[in-house]
Amino acid sequence: MASETRDIIINGLWKQNPGVVQILGMCPTLAVSTSLVNGLSLGLATAVVMALSNTAAALVSRLVPPAVRIPIYILIIATLVTMVDLLMHAYLLQLYLVLGIYIPLIVVNCIVLARVEAYASKHGAFYSFLDGLMMGLGLSLVLAVLGGMREIFGKGLLLSGIDLALGPAANAYVIHVLPGYQGLLLSILPPGAFIGLGLLIAARNRIEQVRALPRRSASLQPQQAT
Amino acid sequence: MSGKVYPIPGGLHPPEHKTESNAKAIIVAPLSAHYVVPLRQHIGQPARALVKAGDSVLKGQMIGAPEGRISAAVHAPTSGRVVAVEARPVAHPSGLPDQCVVIEADGKDTAADMQPIAWRDLPPGELHQRLVNMGLAGQGGAVFPSHVKLATGGTPIETLILNGAECEPWITCDDRLMRERATEIMQGAEIMRHALGAKRILVGIEDNKPEAAQAMQSACEQLKLAAEVTAVPTRYPSGGAKQLTQLLTGLETPSGKISTDIGIQVFNVATAYALQRAVELGEPMLTRVVTITGHVAGPCNIEARLGTPIDELIRLAGGDLAETSGHVIGGPMMGFDLDDTASPLVKSVNCIIAKNQELFPPHPPAMPCIRCGQCALVCPAVLQPFELYWHAKSKNFAKARAYKLFDCIECGCCSHVCPSHIPLVDFYRFAKSEIAADDRAKLAAEGARQRHEFQLLRQEREKKEKAERLGKKASERLDTGAVAADDPEAERKKAILEAAIERARQAKEAVHAKNTESLTPDQQHQIDEIEARRQAAPQDSEQQA
Amino acid sequence: MISAIIVMAVIGLVLGSVLGWAELFYRVAGDPLADKINDILPQTQCGQCGFPGCRPYAEAMAKGEADINRCPPGGEPGIQRLADLLGVEAKPFGEGVAPKPKSVALIDENTCIGCTLCIQACPVDAIVGASKQLHVIVADLCTGCELCLAPCPVDCIHMEVVHETVNNWKWRYPLIPIHQQREAA
């Protein structure tokens, strides 16, 4: 019981992280992660959709005939995403304008359907909910870190745009990491997203490599590097 | 005298190093004390040994018979006694030993009966049958059995090409042979032309061998042969069969095919010479001319008997000079390192080069490939060598094959010019042999799968048949009202089996204790017993299918 | 609002019936994946994977019921190929399972009693012989599965590692000294 829960959490956040391991849902990951606030907002919106769609799919999986499995899952996801879209439009307009098309695009984010199809259709409602949430949070984590990185290098700021989510008063939270910094514009522009994501993936692989090192050397002779 | 020369792609011109050895006449090697004759001196199946240790043989006697379609015979180079038939070091890139017939010469050099072949009386297409046991194999390097090449197999041969290009640096054996024995070569060519029914003969000789070309030209005139001697540009690898074919005829040999498919047959000049001797004198292939050069005291060409140990040949060339760092078999572009100079001379060896640091500097360390494309410029097969390297290095063999790895002739041009000093050809050889091994494994697996599936099918059928039979028996028994008892037949079989097992166990212990060659009476008794049992027991055919 | 709901409902109804029809109409028989997997397996039929032969193991993998690291004769390259085909990550062999050098079985002529048990055990019909006659293993056909070892009542069969000869010699991967390799082998 507990180990199942732990596995789901570890999978979502690290082992099977959608952003840097499965490399799914690249479109929003690259387009929206211009700042921590943007990245995190879209990530959380996705997480909400994933948690709910996973739960819904798990609940109805027995009612669904196999031939229309995918259409019905898409229908569930689309309904949830449109609801999130309408709610954000109503109550978080500024953020909604910044994230723009990427909110409705959550429908076609493969990670959402992938989890519904691969996990929720075969597991119970609670675990499916947890899986969706954790996968979504894993994506949010990547989006947040990537957004933060790009923001720091690009503008020398952190948490810029937080007023979009929390109102003008929150402007006080904006952190000036490097005062007088020129700003590496490349980082904010699309190439920066690719380079940043590449670095994140590389960093994660490196960590895994280092962690696996003592185990490997014990059982396997290291291959000659060529 | 020169015919038209067509352009070919790629190629290069490394330092020639021909003058070291091409000035002196061919030396005939004296009789050696012993000879080591490998049974595999050609492409295809190795020959099957016809002699065993202790046999005496005569010069020219066949000691290995061709096995299968593509194979060649081997013959005793002199008269003497067979000392052994065993694995000995041979000149092979692997450095692995191979089966050889070792002959101790008796010094008499008594020849076996040798009968010339009346080739003019034989219709074309029949001569090759008379040559099957002559041991002829191409002397250019590929050592393909010549009698197979002389059997046209239905494809009409328009053109016969004699390959005297000798494009590799250092090698001069063909040059000397052409200068000294042009008449015999051209006679051989005429025999070939007759056997193949070819219409014309083209002789391709690189233009750095004018004397040889002159000699060949005079021989043609003397013999009144309609042959065209053409000087081709000195540009490696003009001596490649496909390259020479294109140089002389402008025709490209299709990939995966041989020149025969476009009506052309190519033979090395030395092969024509050996054929002439086989046909006119009845002498099977016993000798060849080999260049001994490089870091030796007296570089020269030696006509030596096959099976002569290489160190003996080196001695004849004055011996290795100080600081010799090894020997190359073949030319510097396509040859290989010789592991053991005790290895014998074989049909494929046209050159032995003694290396030193100055002539053959050590290979510089390889740098990363920068895709400069120098290799592609010199590739005679118009390949993209760096792509092949990339895929071979990463063991992506399917891709390597898709980039036409098997059109590579391993001429070494790419490695020669590579600014990064990458041993490109080594990577291709590696990939090729991995792919070949993989293909073999696939074939074996497919065979195993089919046999297994057939076995399953058979078992299924047998089970069904048995069930039917039992059903029938049971109904019969019911009919007679007999009660089914333990099968006495099965009991009897079991008892016999157990007895046999016990006897075998004892036999095994005995075998393990003593040498199997000399059997003790006890063992003999056991074996007799088994044999007797085998004789006595009725054939139980039901167990086998 | 109502119109939107009606439109959605009609679309659902139409698409649902089309898909329901298509599902039956385009139904595919058999499992092409199992065939592809079976092509990769070395066909030794040795049963070391725990399945009675290569085909059953391939079918189990196709269904996702068996792991890809259970075929020692296929070696690490075999695992890699399976991983590539199935789109999963390659994993090393488990504890105690390791590929052995390629071997063939050899029957000791002095001990064989001609019981035919090995002939029946051989999954690829590589053993010839008749009852009470000496049996011979055709080395070219032998897959080295070792299934004939156990049934032999007199232990007359042993495995012989296939050594490198001029015939089956392969060029080594460059940059690794060839001589060193040879000594190690």
Added chain:
Amino acid sequence: MNEFSHNIKLTSLSLFGFSVVGAVLLAGTFQLTRPSIEKSERDAKIKLIAQVLPAGSYDSDLVKSAHPLPADPLLGLRKPGEYYPATLAGKTSAVVLEAIAPDGYDGEIKLLVGIQPDGQLTGVRVTEHHETPGLGDYIDIAKSQWIRQFDGKSLDNPKPDDWKVKKDGGKFDYMTGATISPRAVVKAVEHALDYFAQHKAELLAQEVNHGQ
């Protein structure tokens, strides 16, 4: 055939069911959020327009009092746009015009220009542009304060000859290496002022909605 019809019934009904449920849910959410969406959209537009007006200089509903503005080359408008009169205590305090600078480095630059009845600028903002990031985009208030130098300017201040960037001999600042974008904006603002001067009467005569 029976198998077919059964399967078709099953799949179509289930997809039908899910469609209906989904559609109902969405319809509900839509109804629920509609007022909020409309309100926040309007708030946002007001906020945008209000940028060019000093705080407290108006008390009217800017969005509701929008009026059509005909296409006019002086404003750079190729399609009709809108303008927004603002009033303070019933008196017109300013007019906000939509204008376009057609000759930006990379296409049109859309502007809002706020003008007091006396022809003095209350403010200018760029609402949309495609200028090179880091080079021409300092005309955007989000990137720099450059656009604020228009505050308080009018056709006579500076003199018509000085309605140029400093590089061309005028009075307006620019950044080295990027003169096209500010040049375009300066010209567009000047033209907008011209337009206001020519159509002052009609622009100020419009009725204003006081429903704030």
Added chain:
Amino acid sequence: MIGSPFILKEHTSVRFTMIKVMAALVPGTLAYAWYFGPGIWISLVWCSLLGIGFEAVALVIRGRPLQPALTDGSVLLTAWLLALSIPTLAPWWLYMTGMFFAVVVAKHLYGGLGQNLFNPAMVGYAALIISFPVFMTQWAAPTTLANIVPNLSDAFDLVFVGGSITPDAYTSATVLDSLKTATRGGHTVLDAFAQPIHGLIAGKGMELVAIMYLFGGLFMISNRLITWHIPVAFLAAIALTAGVLQGLDPAHHAGPLFHMMAGGSMLGAFFIATDPVTACTTPRGKLIFAGLAGFLTVIIRTFGGYPDGVAFSILILNTAAPFIDAFSQPRVFGHAKGVK
């Protein structure tokens, strides 16, 4: 143990190749120093030092031996090309950022020499022009036009300390810049060409530097360092595209000769597009690669957001190079025509 061939061509090595390419850059660099002041030497030396430093650091981090990689000359060539592609007299950290992107990001993150997908110098250039467009448009003016010609010590001051001279005194826009400014501002090509920065064909001084690059390129072709395919196709495509545009609207588009001589055309044609690691390698592939790059160069110059398009077009085509290569494989010996 390495098999045949046992003899290698003499005087061939990666280092020798790189040195010859750098030798081919010498005339262009000398002309540059002559027309634009000695500042180029400062950026050359500074970029080289940075390049070696970054290369060494990257090698250490990657756990690779320093030796063959550090002295193969490739990083110096990258440094040289980058120094020639970006304005001289820019602040020191600008070069540093550029060299960081060139050596660390474009080269070593991809696996070092021979593995990089993108031309390192152009990645450095692109990163700079995207991030710091203001600095990247302040080119040193030709000495004949500048109010002040900074000497070597002034230049050192400007680069490393900041200096007290305002940029306007010694910089000017390039001809491509002034052309773009003019045509975007509604003026004609002739207005742009009336500017003092415009010489006979293209930029004053710069046109002669371009001719020197051309000579260097011809030296490389005659030395078989590069084949003719890429430079010819690149320049021909530039000429053709510019010619078509000029034919359509002569008032707002400069002609073929101008585009061939202006900006980075010549440097790109002979030294950058020809980088064998990142370019196409098959003969047909080279023509397609360079042709498309030349076409894109003029398109970006005319319609894009940045004055010059050489770097971007080559970088874009770098991504397509493996693909172009894959379908432009030459006919292998013995394979029928039209069969892949």
